Amino acid sequence: MTATAAQDNGLSGYVDRKRRLWLFSLMVPGLALVGPLLYMLVSPQIIWLWLSTLFGYVVIPMLDGVLGEDLSNPPEEAVPALEADSYYRYVTYALVPILWISFLVNIIFLGTHDLPWYGTLAVILATGGSLGFGLNLGHEMGHKKTTLERWLAKITLALGCYGHFFVEHNRGHHRDVATPEDPASARMGESIYRFVFREMPGAFFRAWDLEAQRLDRCGKSVWSLENEILQPALISAVLYGGLIAWLGIEMLPIMLLIAFWGAFQLTQANYIEHYGLLRAKQANGRYERCQPHHSWNSNHLFSNWALFHLQRHSDHHAHPTRRYQSLRDFPDLPRLPNGYFGMYLLAYFPQLWAKVMDKRLLAAVDRDPERINFLPAKKEMLMRRYNLGPQEQVPEEVLA
Known part of the structure; x- marks a missing residue:
C-alpha cells in the first residue's frame, strides 16, 4: 500500500506495513487442508x-526466533480510519469458509480412507489445530458489535462444539480475568494438565449461568432460541449429526477427539x-480495572500475523473492542520469550x-506476592x- 493510497483511505499518510501480511492468518489455518x-x-x-x-510446533x-519482534504501533490519529478500512474485516470473513471447507474435507477424508493409527492421529491433530484458529477468529469477531460478525463468530465456533465461548469470554473471562474467580486464568504453580x-x-x-441470568432479566426461558449458547449448539448438532448419518457412527469418537483438540488450543x-498475574482487590471488595500489565504480551512477528494479533493480549484486555490491526504494544509489559506456538x-x-x-513472573510483579495469582x-x-x-x-546498629 503506497503513501498515496493510505491518504486516500483516510489514514493521514500512515502506511500499515503489515497490511498484506495479515493474509498469513488465512494461509496458516489453511495448511490443515494441504496434507x-x-x-x-x-x-x-x-x-x-x-x-x-510440524509447521505449527x-x-x-523458529520463524518467531529468527524474525524477532515488532514493537511498532499505529499512530492514534490513524486508528479510526484503520479500523474503518473494510479490507481487514474481509480478511476475517474469508477465514470462515476456509475453516468450514477444511473441517469438512478432513472429516470426509478420514471417513473414506483406511489409514494407520498414526495417519488418523495426524489428521485429528491438523483438523483440531484448525479449529483452534476458528476459536481465535470467533474471539476476534465475537467482540464486535455488528450482527454479521457476531453470527460469523457463532458459526465458526460451532465447528468445534464450543459455541459457549461466545458468551463465556466476552461476559465472563473479561470480567474476572487475572483473579482467582476466573477458571480461564492460570495460577502460578499450576501445570497445563491441571489447568x-x-x-x-468452569x-x-x-x-x-451468565446466559441464564441474561435471559431471566429479559423474561425469557433459558431454553429459548434467544439463548446464545444454544444457537451455535444447534448448528453443531446438525453438522455432526449429518456427518455421522453419512459416514457412520464410527466417526463420532474421531470427531469428538478433533473437537477436544480444538478446544485444547484455546486452553x-x-x-x-x-499465568500467575493478579489484579489487586480494592477496599470496596472489587478488583481493580484490568490493565495491560495483567496479561502476558508477545510481539513476535510470524505468530502474530497468523493469529490476528492475539498475542498483543495486553491491549486487547484493556480495550476489548479494538480491532486486531490497531492493537498496540506498551513499555514494561510482562513479555513472553517466544510466540504462542x-x-x-x-x-x-x-x-x-x-x-x-516463574522467574519472568516474579520480575513482572517486582517480586510482590500480593500481585501473584497462586x-x-x-x-x-x-x-x-x-x-x-x-x-x-536487620537491627539498625548492625547497619551502622
Whole structure:
C-alpha cells in the first residue's frame, strides 16, 4: 500500500506495513487442508498428513526466533480510519469458509480412507489445530458489535462444539480475568494438565449461568432460541449429526477427539495469557480495572500475523473492542520469550515451564506476592522456594 493510497483511505499518510501480511492468518489455518490433498493428489504418504502440525510446533517458533519482534504501533490519529478500512474485516470473513471447507474435507477424508493409527492421529491433530484458529477468529469477531460478525463468530465456533465461548469470554473471562474467580486464568504453580480440568468445565458452567441470568432479566426461558449458547449448539448438532448419518457412527469418537483438540488450543492460549498475574482487590471488595500489565504480551512477528494479533493480549484486555490491526504494544509489559506456538510446546513440560516462566513472573510483579495469582495448594511452597515471605529486619546498629 503506497503513501498515496493510505491518504486516500483516510489514514493521514500512515502506511500499515503489515497490511498484506495479515493474509498469513488465512494461509496458516489453511495448511490443515494441504496434507489430505497431497495424500490424494500426489502420493499416499503419511508424512503429508503431519505437515501442518510440524509447521505449527517447529517451523513457527523458529520463524518467531529468527524474525524477532515488532514493537511498532499505529499512530492514534490513524486508528479510526484503520479500523474503518473494510479490507481487514474481509480478511476475517474469508477465514470462515476456509475453516468450514477444511473441517469438512478432513472429516470426509478420514471417513473414506483406511489409514494407520498414526495417519488418523495426524489428521485429528491438523483438523483440531484448525479449529483452534476458528476459536481465535470467533474471539476476534465475537467482540464486535455488528450482527454479521457476531453470527460469523457463532458459526465458526460451532465447528468445534464450543459455541459457549461466545458468551463465556466476552461476559465472563473479561470480567474476572487475572483473579482467582476466573477458571480461564492460570495460577502460578499450576501445570497445563491441571489447568485444563479447571478451565474447560468452569468455562462452560460460567457461560451457562451468565446466559441464564441474561435471559431471566429479559423474561425469557433459558431454553429459548434467544439463548446464545444454544444457537451455535444447534448448528453443531446438525453438522455432526449429518456427518455421522453419512459416514457412520464410527466417526463420532474421531470427531469428538478433533473437537477436544480444538478446544485444547484455546486452553493453551488461556494458560499462557495470564499465568500467575493478579489484579489487586480494592477496599470496596472489587478488583481493580484490568490493565495491560495483567496479561502476558508477545510481539513476535510470524505468530502474530497468523493469529490476528492475539498475542498483543495486553491491549486487547484493556480495550476489548479494538480491532486486531490497531492493537498496540506498551513499555514494561510482562513479555513472553517466544510466540504462542513456542510457548504451547514449553507448557507441555511443566518443570521447564516453571523454570522459564516463574522467574519472568516474579520480575513482572517486582517480586510482590500480593500481585501473584497462586495455586492455593502450592502457595506456601512457592513462597519458600522464591523467598517471598516477610524478610527478617536487620537491627539498625548492625547497619551502622
